[in-house]
Amino acid sequence: MTATAEFTSSTVNPPVPPGSTMVTIKVYRFNPEDPDAAGWQSYKVPALPSDRFLNLLLYIKGYLDGTLTFRRSCAHGVCGSDAMRINGVNRLACKMLMKDFLQEGKEVTITVEPIRGLPVEKDLVVDMEPFFDAFRAVKPYLITSGNEPTRERIQSPTDRERFDDTTKCILCACCTTSCPVYWMDGSYFGPAAIVNAHRFIFDSRDEGAAERLDILNDVDGVWRCRTTFNCTDACPRGIQVTKAIQEVKRALLFSR
Numbered sequence: 122m123t124a125t126a127e128f129t130s131s132t133v134n135p136p137v138p139p140g141s142t143m144v145t146i147k148v149y150r151f152n153p154e155d156p157d158a159a160g161w162q163s164y165k166v167p168a169l170p171s172d173r174f175l176n177l178l179l180y181i182k183g184y185l186d187g188t189l190t191f192r193r194s195c196a197h198g199v200c201g202s203d204a205m206r207i208n209g210v211n212r213l214a215c216k217m218l219m220k221d222f223l224q225e226g227k228e229v230t231i232t233v234e235p236i237r238g239l240p241v242e243k244d245l246v247v248d249m250e251p252f253f254d255a256f257r258a259v260k261p262y263l264i265t266s267g268n269e270p271t272r273e274r275i276q277s278p279t280d281r282e283r284f285d286d287t288t289k290c291i292l293c294a295c296c297t298t299s300c301p302v303y304w305m306d307g308s309y310f311g312p313a314a315i316v317n318a319h320r321f322i323f324d325s326r327d328e329g330a331a332e333r334l335d336i337l338n339d340v341d342g343v344w345r346c347r348t349t350f351n352c353t354d355a356c357p358r359g360i361q362v363t364k365a366i367q368e369v370k371r372a373l374l375f376s377r
Contacts, residue, residue: 135184141167142223146177148189148235151241161232164187170220175203175233178214191245198357201293205245206234211295211355236298238307252294255310259336260320264329280325287320287365289358296352296362302345309345310337312352312362319365322372334373343369 143165151159164185166177175193182189194200196215203214208231222229239247265274290313297303297311319335322330337343343366352362 135180138169141169142187142229144168144177144219144222145228145230146181147230147232148181148244150189150244151235153243168219168223168229170218170223172219173215174207174212174217174219174222174233175214177219177231178233184248190244192227193226199291200331201291201295201357204236204293204295204298206232206236208232211236211294211299213357214331216357225243231286236294238298238303244309247298249294251307252297252311252313253292255297255314256292256317259310259314259333260329261317261321263324263327264332265326266328272347276324283325284320284323286360287316289360290316290320291358292317293357295355295357299351299355301349301351302347306341306345308341310342312346312366313365315343315346315369316360316362319369322369330372331376334369334376337369338373343373346370 123140144167147161147168148164149160150162164181166180166185168177173196175196176179176353178191178193179191191203191205191214192216193203196203198213201213204211205213205214207214207217214233222231233245235241235245239249239251242249283331292313294313296316297313300309300312302309303311315337318333321327322333337339346363346366348363348367352364352366353360356362
């Protein structure tokens with residue numbers, strides 16, 4: 122399918138910024154009310170090198186096709202809501218700069234589709250509940266016993282550094298939905314859940330490490346990881362996801 126915007130004499134033509142380049146955006150469309158019509162739809166969109174890919178999606182929705190559906194919020198790589206497959210790779214649309222796509226003198230086509238492994242609700246929007254179910258299952262919160270302290274729980278810089286990398290997770294699902302094991306069987310906890318378990322397993326203030334390790338020692342836990350590094354490559358925050366999973370495996374092996 123190819124979308125062509127038609128404008129009458131009474132409508133205002135979409136703006137084309139000076140110095141912009143026309144690129145083709147191919148979006149995989151899905152409407153639950155008409156699932157048989159699912160397929161690729163193309164749009165011609167002006168792009169500046171300074172644009173984020175999210176800007177182009179907003180341009181399509183604002184000027185060419187208001188039915189296009191996707192999530193976005195902060196537009197600064199913090200909320201994680203605009204995760205999608207761009208040219209076949211999981212990315213945040215707001216972190217992808219068009220200067221990395223544009224090639225002088227060459228036509229540029231960019232494909233975009235929903236992240237895999239989760240039910241598609243419409244266009245680029247997926248149902249995130251299975252992802253958050255796995256996240257909640259690993260108990261991603263501080264577990265302690267005894268009386269609440271009257272001041273903050275003190276921790277040395279060295280102890281804090283032990284799990285610093287995995288505190289960066291923004292729950293965008295880029296890592297989990299880049300995992301072939303997760304695509305094949307959604308019952309696998311997935312990299313993001315393991316990363317968030319890691320954050321507390323190695324926190325010196327926490328007392329629930331053994332409980333989380335038992336959870337992740339299940340048939341759908343860390344042993345399902347095949348170390349493909351897809352998760353690490355997909356993470357927009359640069360977390361060493363595969364390394365964190367291996368550290369949880371090591372903790373299981375040497376805690377018994």
